[in-house]
Amino acid sequence: MNDDVVAAVASAHRRDWAQVLATTVRLTRNLDLAEECTQDAYAQALRVWPESGVPERPGAWLSRVARNRALDVVRRETRLRRMLPLLVVDATTAGPGDDPGGDDRLRLIFTCCHPALGREAQVALTLRLVCGLSTAEVARAFLMREPAMAARITRAKRKIAAARIPYRVPAADQLGERVGAVLQVVHLIFTTGHTAPAGPALVRRDLTDGAVDLARLLRLLMPGDADVGALLALLLLNEARADGRRGPDGRLLLLCDQDRSRWDAGLIAEGSALLTQALRRRPLSRYAVEAAIAAVHAEAPSWERTDWTEIAGLYTVLGRMWPGSPVVALNRAVAIGMRDGPQAGLTALAPLLDEPALATYGYLSAARADFLRRLGRRAEAETAYAEALALTGNEVERDFLARRLDDVRAAGR
Amino acid sequence: MIPTEGNDLMAKYMLLIYGDAAQWEAMTPDERAAHDARHAAFREAAGPRVAGGEELEFAPNATTLRAGVTGEPITTDGPFLETKEALGEYYLVEAADLDEVLRLAALLPEVHASHSAVEIRPVVFHG
Structure with a gap:
């Protein structure tokens, strides 16, 4: 097969999957059916594009194919469908150009991250439906067997239908809690990919890329939300160091050993600009403080010449927002040791030795x-x-x- | 574009209010009045969407029938599950979706006390 076509389909998969699925969901009012139609559309692209050429707007082409497929199935199954619980969808049909509350991708994200679903289900659904990872890929990311992950995703979809979790961007009175859940899911996807708890690959690009794409999308759709901007800043400032984290032999390097010239100056600048805005907002976002710590590291010429006074101060602020977090206390003690010398560091660590969570x-x-x-x-x-x-x-x-x-x-x- | 489907009507949800009876009993008259006022506010906000609801006698007053060794029902004293927190009250409400129920249920006093909670169970739709 033509490599250009394969690349075009892969790129359309990353860029347009969420949009194609999300608009199809509004039509089918059934997540499984929408997923099938979306997959069919991508399969058809692989068959048709080598002959017809890659369309000018691949996303629109894919959406149209998925939509036609959905309409066929829906017409044929109307009687059966009457018996199935359908997704609750608002009557208003908003298209592109409308207010962000009408964006289907945002509806899909909020549905996947609804607090009536467990955190693990939220993460699995978001990766499968919004980021377009296969069930096998989602299973691998969480070191699970594929059938177990498939069962988790199926249970979550069933609950969405049975409990009538709506396909909707929440109203203002519920938005705060819901945005918080979405951001925690995005953050968790990023950290899972970033620190890869096991396996030969130390960084899972599909997860970190998926999380950054999600954060960018949220920023685009909710430009006024302070936490969204702060989370994007945090992810970009970490992502900027991704290349530097691997040594010449491809292995992970600790921060103190990294070649800082390999960090991505463009991402650092973008993250820092977002951070500057986020730090002006009150109440201060937890993600903004974490991003500020990442920014101090990103802008330091070396590990030794890092502004440890600033880092220790930021961990103090973070400790106040997150009382009792032993990991925050540990990081603060390390920063104090880097600032005031090893004896001060040991003294700061001493009270943590009895902390059961750190045992x-x-x-x-x-x-x-x-x-x-x-x-x-x-x-x-x-x-x-x-x-x-x-x-x-x-x-x-x-x-x-x-x-x-x-x-x-x-x-x- | 898509015809309205048969189950597009309102759905029913059972709100099961669980809590520690000892703590409910220990309420002062003022606390009881505030508690009742919140229930009244819930009923007012829910209006015609409340399809039913009652306060139940405490769990020790329950009687449970279950199969004995021979399969014949045996009458026993007490609730199905002996737990410190037991079902104390219920509402049956109609709503368009879970978010609407969550918004209403958040008005109930039991979701603001540490010993109690409200469990929301969708009622199966049989067409």
């Missing part, structure tokens, strides 16, 4: 080990590195810790 958290041991090493307390550093090594599963981080452990041992001889 098996390798980063705490690793941070202590680093401060002890810099103080020349080799025997204690050795114990702490060994402890960190025992608690860490990520191969790249294990390599790093093992090297440090060897260095400390060698220095002691």
Whole structure:
């Protein structure tokens, strides 16, 4: 098959899937049927485009094919459909150019992330229906078997129909809670892809790309929402460092070892501009504070010359918004150690040693080990590195810790 | 473009109000009055959409019939499930969709107290 056509279909899949599916849903009022029709449309594109050429507006072509297919099925099945619970769709039919509340993609996102669905179901539905990942791909992202993921998605769709979760952008009185849920789902998709808990690929581009695309779409459709802008800033500032996170051998590099010239200056500038706007808004968004931390790192010339005073201050602010988060407290203690020296760092870490939530958290041991090493307390550093090594599963981080452990041992001889 | 479907009418939802009877009983007269006022506000907001609803006697006053070893029904004292939080009240409401029910149910006092909650169950549509 023609490579250009395959590339055009792949690009239309990434750019237009949500739009094609979302407009088809309004017609079929059934998520499964809309999904089938959308898939059929892409399959037809692969068959037809090599002959006819890629249409000028692939999205419009795909929507028309999916829509015709849906109309055929709906006409044939009308009697059967009368017995099925149909998706509740508002009578108003808004098209492109209308207010964002009428955008079908936004309706689809809010339906997938409805709080009456569990968080895992929200994430799975969003990846499948909005980002267009296959069920197998969604299953792989969450280290699940495909049948189990398929069952999860089916259950969620059934609940949407049975409980009549509406296909709608929520009204103003419910919007705040709903936007919060959507943003948590987008953030979770990004972090799952960004830190890849296991598997040979340390970063899952399909997830991080999907999350960034979603955040951009939300920003486009809800330009006035402060949290949306702040989340997009956070994702872009992290995404900007994606290339730098891989070394020449393709393996993950820790922030302190990265070649900062490989970071994407364009994304950093875009993220920083969004962040500047987000920081002016009150109440301050949690995502804005996290983005501000990412921005300080992104703009620092090196790990050592990072503005640790600023980082420690931002973690203090974050700790106030997120009281009792031990991970925030740990990051703050590390920043204090970088600012005021290893002894201050150890003192700041001390109260966290009894924190049950951190008992098996390798980063705490690793941070202590680093401060002890810099103080020349080799025997204690050795114990702490060994402890960190025992608690860490990520191969790249294990390599790093093992090297440090060897260095400390060698220095002691 | 698409004909109106048979099940496009309003749907029914059962609102099952669960809570700790001891805490309901311990309410002061003022708290009870505020509680009742919130129920009145719910009924007023819901208007004709309330298709039914009653407060139930506390769970210890329940009687449960279930199959014994021979399959014959046996009468037992108490509710089906012995739990600290039990069903205390219900409403049957009609609504266009879940968001409308959620908006109404949020008016009920039980969703603002720590020992109680409102479970929303869609009623099966049989055509």
